[in-house]
Amino acid sequence: MTSKPWFEAHDWTTVQRDIYATTPRQVEQALATSRRTLDDFRALISPAAQPYLEPMAQLSHQLTQKRFGKTMQLYAPLYVSNECQNICTYCAFSLDNRIARRTLTAEELLREAQAVRALGYEHILLVTGEANQTVGVPYLKQAIRLLRRMFSHISMEVQPLDQPEYEELISEGLNTVLVYQETYNRSTYRNHHPKGKKSNFAYRLETPDRLGQAGIxxxxxxxxxxxxxxxxxxxxxxxxxxxxxxxxWQTRYSVSFPRLRPIDLRQNGAITSKSFERCMSDRDLVQLICAYRLFNEEVELSLSTRETPRFRDHVLRLGITSLSAGSKTNPGGYVVEPQSLEQFTISDERSPAEIEAVIRQHGYEPVWKDWDKTFMPL
Structure with missing residues (x-):
């Protein structure tokens, strides 16, 4: 059991009941205030808020431009390994999926990084499966040392680590860590993560605390x-x-919106596709993006190539501040081994240059890096 007071203060069943019991009057009150609380956010994501989507979108657009201007940050994921010690019911890298496993060598990592850099990126997201023996801290340290020569900002989405390990990687040049809880429902979480270190709900939930204490x-x-x-x-x-x-409070924050995507499974020599039925609609996702912006004017909101070109173009002006483009979700997917199995199928296959053109057509300026280390205090 986790001891985090913020988490224990909210009961899943009660929160869910209150969301679906929200009235139009509560939504109107949430829209009318300028300092929104968690109760206001709860109203804005409720079914009762759906008829108010247009004013939510207009206000979200205004607040985003006030804080972030007419800019759109671009980043690319670099998958370096599909090795994983966990069983996760929704991921193609799951330990029980009989796929060919591979981890990029230092030479292969450099080739992939050079290909990403040639696309114009200065912001790279390092992604691996969760396999401490194969892609543990020593591997990650070496990868960061290689990548920091080419990129001004290095992000990482890998297995949760202990605070001293994060401190070690930060000293090497790590700037950002993404860690998704997957679901905050403890029972559902257990069902989807039956084996591996990831099955420890509390350890994953407390990962951002370890990051904050490490000074990320x-x-x-x-x-x-x-x-x-x-x-x-x-x-x-x-x-x-x-x-x-x-x-x-000295740490910056971002929120991403990963919707489940179909995955390929390889069992007994056959390849099958697994889809998911509980995914939200496009209209739901627009509502959620706007609700986050109305709740928090400072948080960065990121949208990946999981989403379709039409949807990404539509929401570009509604609160999103960063986009991935030209993404490959398989180790070596850019140049080393393009045909290896993807973690999930992407929807927007347009090149970074095409995305840049779309951003400019909307009157926005593409930004190819997050920030520069020269602006950090000594």
Whole structure:
């Protein structure tokens, strides 16, 4: 059992009941105030808020431009390993999926990094499966040392680590860590993570605390939308963000919106595709993006290539501040081994240059890096 007061203060069943009992009057009150609380956020993600989507979108657009201007940050994921010691019911890298496993060598990592850098990126997201023996801290340290020569900002989405390990990687040049709780429903979480270190709900939940205590520059949060009721999971994500911002106030924060995507499974020599039925609609996701912006004017909101080109173009002006483009979700996917199995299928296959053109057509300026280390205090 986790001892975090912010988490224990909210009961899943009660939160879910209150969301679906929200009235139009509560939504109107949430829209009318300028300092929104978690109760207001709960109203804005409720079914009762759906008729108010247009004013939510307009206000979200205004607040985003006021804080971030007409800019859109671009980043690319670099998958270096599909080795994983966990069984996760929604991931192609799951230990029980009989796929060919591979981890990039230092030479292969450099080739992939050079290909990403040639696309214009200065912000790279390092991604691995969760396998401490193969892609543990020594591997990650070497990877960061190689990548920091080419990129001004290095993010990481790997297995949760202990605080001293994060401190070690930060000293090497790590700037940002993304860690998604997947779902904040403890029972559902257990069902989807039956084996491996990831099955420890509390350890994963407390990862952002270890990051904050280690002094990380930015933490990325999110729930895997579709594992559980998206509204309730999003409330818990917002409550988590609210707690972290007040506890580790020198750290920046971002929220991502990963919707479940189909995955390929390889069992007994055959390849099958697994889809998911609980995913939210496009309209639901627009509502959620706007609700986050109305709740928090400072948080960065990120959208990946899981989403379709049409949807990404539509929401570009509604609160999103960063986009991935030209993404490959398999180790070596850019140049080393393009045909290796993807972690999930992407929807927007446009090149970074095409995304840049779309951003400019909307009157925005693409930004190819997050920040520069020369601006950090000594």
């Amino acid at each position: 520059h930015k933490i990325g949060l999110g729930a895997l939308l579709g594992l559980e009721d998206w509204r309730t999971d999003s409330f818990f994500t917002a409550a988590h963000l609210h707690y972290l911002e007040r506890t580790y």
